[in-house]
Amino acid sequence: xxxxxxxxxxxxxxxEQYQKLYRQxxxxxxxxxxxxAKEHVDWFxxxxxxxxxxxxxxDVRWFEGGKLNISYNALDRHNPNDLALxxxxxxxxxxxxxxxxxxxxxxxxxxNALLRKGVQKGDIVxxxxxxxxxxxxxxxxxxxxxxxxxxxxxxxxxxxLGQRISAAKSKxxxxxxxxxxxxxxxxxxDIVNDALTKLDCNSVIEHVMVWERxxxxxxxxxPPYEMKDRDIRMDPLVAVQRPYCPPVHMDSEDNLFxxxxxxxxGNPKGLVHTTGGYAVYAKMTTQVTFDLQxxxxxxxxxxxxxxxxxxxxxxxxxxxxxxxxxxxxTPVYPNEGRYWDMIQRHKITQFYTAPTAIRLLMRYxxxxxxxxxxxSLRVLGSVGEPINPEAWRWYYEVVGRSKCTxxxxxxxxxxxxxxxTNLPGITPMKPGSCTLPFYGIDTVVLCPTxxxxxxxxxxxxxxQGVMALKSPWPGxxxxxxxxxxxxxxxxxKPYPGYYFTGDTVSRDKDGFHFIIGRMDDVMNVSGHRIGTxxxxxxxxxxxxVAQAAVVGKPHEIKGQSICAFAMLTAGYEExxxxxxxxxxxxxxxxxxxxxxxxxxxxxxxPMTRSGKIMRRILxxxxxxxxxxxxxxxxxxxxSIVETLIEKVEKL
Ligand code: WT7
Numbered sequence: 063x064x065x066x067x068x069x070x071x072x073x074x075x076x077x078e079q080y081q082k083l084y085r086q087x088x089x090x091x092x093x094x095x096x097x098x099a100k101e102h103v104d105w106f107x108x109x110x111x112x113x114x115x116x117x118x119x120x121d122v123r124w125f126e127g128g129k130l131n132i133s134y135n136a137l138d139r140h141n142p143n144d145l146a147l148x149x150x151x152x153x154x155x156x157x158x159x160x161x162x163x164x165x166x167x168x169x170x171x172x173x174n175a176l177l178r179k180g181v182q183k184g185d186i187v188x189x190x191x192x193x194x195x196x197x198x199x200x201x202x203x204x205x206x207x208x209x210x211x212x213x214x215x216x217x218x219x220x221x222x223l224g225q226r227i228s229a230a231k232s233k234x235x236x237x238x239x240x241x242x243x244x245x246x247x248x249x250x251x252d253i254v255n256d257a258l259t260k261l262d263c264n265s266v267i268e269h270v271m272v273w274e275r276x277x278x279x280x281x282x283x284x285p286p287y288e289m290k291d292r293d294i295r296m297d298p299l300v301a302v303q304r305p306y307c308p309p310v311h312m313d314s315e316d317n318l319f320x321x322x323x324x325x326x327x328g329n330p331k332g333l334v335h336t337t338g339g340y341a342v343y344a345k346m347t348t349q350v351t352f353d354l355q356x357x358x359x360x361x362x363x364x365x366x367x368x369x370x371x372x373x374x375x376x377x378x379x380x381x382x383x384x385x386x387x388x389x390x391x392t393p394v395y396p397n398e399g400r401y402w403d404m405i406q407r408h409k410i411t412q413f414y415t416a417p418t419a420i421r422l423l424m425r426y427x428x429x430x431x432x433x434x435x436x437x438s439l440r441v442l443g444s445v446g447e448p449i450n451p452e453a454w455r456w457y458y459e460v461v462g463r464s465k466c467t468x469x470x471x472x473x474x475x476x477x478x479x480x481x482x483t484n485l486p487g488i489t490p491m492k493p494g495s496c497t498l499p500f501y502g503i504d505t506v507v508l509c510p511t512x513x514x515x516x517x518x519x520x521x522x523x524x525x526q527g528v529m530a531l532k533s534p535w536p537g538x539x540x541x542x543x544x545x546x547x548x549x550x551x552x553x554x555k556p557y558p559g560y561y562f563t564g565d566t567v568s569r570d571k572d573g574f575h576f577i578i579g580r581m582d583d584v585m586n587v588s589g590h591r592i593g594t595x596x597x598x599x600x601x602x603x604x605x606x607v608a609q610a611a612v613v614g615k616p617h618e619i620k621g622q623s624i625c626a627f628a629m630l631t632a633g634y635e636e637x638x639x640x641x642x643x644x645x646x647x648x649x650x651x652x653x654x655x656x657x658x659x660x661x662x663x664x665x666x667x668p669m670t671r672s673g674k675i676m677r678r679i680l681x682x683x684x685x686x687x688x689x690x691x692x693x694x695x696x697x698x699x700x701s702i703v704e705t706l707i708e709k710v711e712k713l
Contacts, residue, residue, distance in 0.1 A: 124339035131309035133206035136380035152242035167305035172203035174303035183208030192241030208310035215367025220256035314338025324593035332543030343537030347479035348378030361387035362414040402434035414443035416589035446589030454493035472496035478537025504532040529567035530560035585614035600651035623659035
């Protein structure tokens with residue numbers, strides 16, 4: 063598609079200004095980011111240096127010498143009477159609205175409660191909570207006292223939670239008695255109890271602090287769950303704290319949070335984000351990408367258990383002083399109009415969700431969104447996976463009434479915030495393209511074999527290859543918790559001199575980026591990043607499974623679905639009950655959101671003579687692309703291919 067045929071920017075001049083400022087940001091990053099840091103963040107002490115270190119050793123540091131506190135920037139500096147949070151629970155009439163003053167006072171009380179229970183600067187506090195305002199406020203309270211939060215998505219199982227508590231050596235877990243989703247109640251405190259029985263012996267859990275969903279000071283003499291010695295009731299403890307807590311003066315490079323994400327091995331990486339660079343990047347990307355204006359009600363419907371929730375539910379909107387809308391439920395509860403109903407009732411101005419949700423809602427037809435007044439909307443955001451042009455058009459035309467900008471934001475847990483995205487009214491849009499890099503982001507397309515930047519376009523005029531970045535940006539993760547070598551190996555060693563995203567991209571002649579997908583063994587299921595190795599090890603955890611191989615298969619709504627192949631241990635037989643048990647194993651090892659769509663029991667797996675599983679062949683088989691299996695002659699037992707094709711066809 064040529065530039066002339068795409069949606070024109072409101073003003074050519076603004077697009078030219080972007081291009082000019084972008085060029086400056088790349089040519090002189092220190093000047094650009096130095097100015098941005100002063101403009102977007104209030105510092106207790108100014109920084110001495112904008113940037114030092116680099117990719118080679120992974121010793122990047124931004125705004126060295128600067129002192130700040132992100133909770134101060136997110137709360138104290140705004141008008142206390144403005145609305146900070148609008149929350150809607152699982153039931154549409156369960157609504158809470160909190161002003162900046164109220165949030166600040168409660169965050170201070172929570173901070174004081176944590177201090178009282180022995181939390182110190184640098185301690186990692188694990189948070190396992192439902193999407194309630196107390197989750198955001200607990201994160202901010204950690205930041206206020208210099209503790210490092212590690213939010214674990216409440217859909218993870220006890221096993222996965224225990225693994226993350228152990229890896230972080232957390233002394234404190236903050237949870238809630240229950241979460242609610244789609245009308246169901248989930249006993250989170252019970253899952254925490256379970257997780258604590260699975261910790262390794264180096265773990266040092268001192269307290270489990272428990273929020274009570276329906277706490278009532280007058281009527282709750284005893285807690286609605288089984289109390290253990292280490293348990294602390296959060297609501298009564300917080301109620302008696304002083305509503306002011308001085309913000310700790312954090313160094314720019316002090317750790318702010320860790321967040322686990324999937325990679326190509328079975329054990330998840332704890333990525334570490336630091337304070338100064340992340341604050342500047344979260345503040346600026348939220349404002350610029352979503353064209354934030356005073357009085358906006360910004361709704362990102364992601365869960366705080368993922369990076370999207372960290373940056374675009376909590377930190378980004380609050381750093382900007384806007385109203386952040388927080389959502390506990392699902393897009394289809396109590397009916398398929400839930401999102402549109404919320405937009406109408408709260409006059410939401412920016413709405414940010416994932417393509418999987420758009421595709422799901424699209425299936426219910428145009429009539430549903432058409433019933434609602436969506437005229438408050440200005441910007442619609444997409445994140446998590448490539449958005450197919452059909453879904454893009456539906457989002458643009460039916461939800462946005464052809465009046466809103468659709469911003470397709472490409473980024474990762476590792477990048478802290480958007481790295482490639484269009485900007486409302488500035489960048490021309492092309493459906494399916496995340497368009498052009500954000501300021502200061504130097505994107506390059508590398509040849510996968512030579513590792514060199516591509517200089518010659520292919521026959522279609524595009525550059526297709528490895529998506530990489532050439533220079534540091536403030537929002538980037540700094541290390542993997544306890545394993546800096548892994549950080550270097552995964553991100554900086556594959557293509558020396560570059561940050562490796564793990565994705566492939568096609569860049570067209572206008573410089574627009576189309577993300578194709580992951581190059582590594584990472585799947586994207588309903589916007590969740592899941593390592594094939596994680597699901598494999600969950601399957602192998604069952605005694606019946608000797609070996610397992612997992613691949614992703616394109617799925618109309620979810621993006622990808624999980625397909626698993628399992629080879630049984632001698633003495634076990636295939637049966638519907640066994641398949642059920644294997645699903646149970648995945649649910650209990652990782653969580654229900656990783657449930658495979660397909661489990662195939664197989665006598666063996668397609669392996670090379672050196673014992674390497676050829677997932678490429680499995681991928682072709684599940685996709686029914688048996689005419690293009692490629693070379694199977696290197697397999698130890700080529701006959702297995704026929705067997706597998708027959709089995710999959712029968713399912
Ligand atoms: C991976 C990162 C970024 C927050 C949510 C996911 C894919 C993300 C897009 C997009 C195409 C996208 C990439 C990336 N991805 N956004 N707009 N277009 N692909 O964060 O769990 O760290 O996953 O999600 O493959 O590497 P994450």
